[in-house]
Amino acid sequence: MKIIIGTFIFCLVLFIYLHIQFHLKTSNDLEMYEIDQPSKDKLEEICDLRQPVLFDFESEKIIETTNKTFISNNYPAFEVKIRNTKDDDPNNELYVPLPLHSAVKLFAEDKTSTYFSEHNSDFLEETGIIKNFKYNDEFLRPYMVSNCNYDILMSSNKVETPFKYELNYRNYLLLTQGSAQIKMAPPQSTKYLYPIYDYENFEFKSHVNPWSPQSKYAADFDKIKCLEFTLIPGKTLFIPAYWWYSIKLNNNTSISCFNYRTYMNNIAIIPYISLHALQIQNVKRNLAKKVSINELNNEIIYPNDNIEETVDTNTMIINENIISEILPGSLQTELDSDIN
Known part of the structure; x- marks a missing residue:
């Protein structure tokens, strides 16, 4: 009996270990694959190579109901989250809620390419747009999926999003309107990017601007090789976990984001999730001025x-x-x- 129990425990530990190693695996080849119309199994197979993949994902329902023009015409009173790309103060709130009609006006009047909108899951829930994601993304969902997160990304003209990476098993970007340039770097570039681990917002980013590196980071950034390309409407990009990426959005552009985790993916990133939970409990914000x-x-x-x-x-x-x-x-x- 002890032999059976011991064998079972050994097999269980081995099973978990192999799956964790599978999800922590990365690839540093500086190349991107492009497929015209892949099947579901073919897409899963290629994505498991841990390389960026550009492919066709024709979902008219998602494109028609999640683009910037549609949501601004139909849901102008609902709030979206606005972020200032030039505010690096960790003591400030990362996002500010703003009605969509005011956000659109902000983007139009912003001449310094400063503001963009992301992390709009609450907006998708309140407006019901999230149903259009859930009912039409079966092709993108990986097997044994546990968490499905959706988002809509909008910005002023020529805004450059922070250089960051994701931990999710699958990360897809679907351009629904306009055009955008994307710059990516493999995981081995991390040592040259001075990463910042923001466990409160569960964001892993760098202050280095890949589009125009600051002088103090220029020497290290010269050691990094990046992929750069233009994303056009109807094309979907797969971004592997731990790959750095930054998006430069052109005028009147919107991107729908799909992020998926599996059960074993969650187990593999338990250290990150635990630190995120602890950080949320320890955060204390002072809303009033302190006086001696x-x-x-x-x-x-x-x-x-x-x-x-x-x-x-x-x-x-x-x-x-x-x-x-x-x-x-x-x-x-x-x-x-x-x-x-």
């Missing part, structure tokens, strides 16, 4: 009603200052009028 005891002792004590009024006024000033730092003046005025 000495400053409080030097202040005049007001009646209770005046104290409440002062606190409310200060809170409004703080909130207005936060918004004014993130949004341009014209859009801030429009947002204030919407709130009033």
